[in-house]
Amino acid sequence: MRWSNWMKIVLVLVSCVVGGAAAGAEQDKPLWQWTPEEMKEHVKTVRSGRDLTPEQWPEGAKVAVSISFDFDTEPVWLGFQGNRSPSYMSRGEYGARAGLPRILKLLDKHDIPATFFIPAATMVLHPAAVQTILDRPQHEIGFHSYIHESPLSLSEDQEREVYARAMDIFVETVGKRPVGFRSAAWDLTPATIKIVKDMGFLYDSSMMADDRPYSLLADGQESGLIELPVEWILDDWPYFQLSWGSQHVGLRTADEVYSIWAAEFDGAYEEGSLYMLVTHPQVIGHRYRMQMLERLVTYMKSKPGVWFATHEQIARYVQEQAAEQ
Ligand SMILES: [Zn+2]
The missing domain is CATH 1.20.5 (Single alpha-helices involved in coiled-coils or other helix-helix interfaces)
Incomplete structure (x- = not known):
């Protein structure tokens, strides 16, 4: 050379x-x-925008209540928890086999709609169970990853690729595109909101900047997406799901969780805002927990002016109201 x-x-x-x-x-x-500029630059990737609580909810309701069931089955153990053994797979299977029928029975009995976030892998593994949800068109089905993978280790191209693959299975199974996105890890990469917007979603439900619905800012600009925020205190997993390898070590009593969830509802009712509860068929679907969920639903229904709606109905309503203001 x-x-x-x-x-x-x-x-x-x-x-x-x-x-x-x-x-x-x-x-x-x-x-x-970090300089003050670097701090501000870092947090503005995805930020809360306008409060989208409407002046009033439909038919003069005081509060909007929306329950979602993240029908994760085996993928949550594979993708999120990294457990692949048959025992963990059976814990996921419980959600389809035992939990989901109890949930649908409860929703039928009380005549309330709900939102089911379903990973594409659950659609592949449990088509008959997914069909029992599709048989009830009052419920919404939202997008919830391919195999409950965390997006955090993915490049933007990989994240787009895996969502596109999941979307193909979603559309094939459900017959239409979803309007709601929930990150499997309740965590976003800096690119996620851009991708979610490009895919045409109406709302995201993975963030925690408020209890009320709000607009999402991406890099300081209105993204056009609505956020229906979640919270770990209104999620069954940390209270009830025993998981040796993580901080989720809860086997709480139903009364303890009921007292938190009912008090949160009382607060939302008082404020006239939004009550979002996130549960999982493999977690909430156990008998004593289903009894508690029914007690909660019965309590909420006993109050005047409670609007039970899907996430989609809420997102569309707040969007309409915001456009009129
Ligand atoms: Zn999930």
Whole structure:
């Protein structure tokens, strides 16, 4: 090799090392060295925008109540928890086999609509169970990943690719595109909201900046997406799901959880805002928990002016109301 070619290689290597070190230094910069501008820049990737609580809910209702059932089955153990053994698969199967029929029976009995977020993998593994939801068109089915993968380790291209694959299965199963997106990990990459917007969703339901519906800002601009926020305190998983390998070690009593969920409802009722409850058929579907859920539904129904709706109905309503203001 000629000397000039050696020099070119050396120069390329040096620039890689220097460039890499510079990029690494920026990434590894201790938080206490962040400037105020860097702090503001970091948090504005996805931010809460306008409060979208309407002046009033349909038919003069005081509060909107929406219950979602994240029908995760086996994928939550595979994709989120990293457990692949037959025992864990059976825990997921419980949701389809035992939990879901009890949930549908409760919803039928009380005549309330709900939203089911379903990973594409659940549609592949449990088509008959998914069909029992489709047989009840009052319920909404939302988008919930391919195999409950966390997007955090994916590049933007990979994230787009996996959602596109999940969407094909979703449309094939449900017969139409979903309007609601919920991240499987309740976590977003910096690209997620852009992708969700590009895919034509109406709302996201993965964020936690408020109890009320709000508009989502992406990089400081209105994204056009509505956020129907979630909260771990209004999720059955941390209270009830025993999981050795994580911080979820709950086997709480039904009364304890009821007291939290009912008090949260009382607060939403008082404020005239939104009550969003997130549950999982494999978690809430156990007998003593279903009794508690029925007690909660009965309590909420005993109050005047409670609008039970799907997430989609709420998102469309707040969008309409916001457009009129
Ligand atoms: Zn899930």
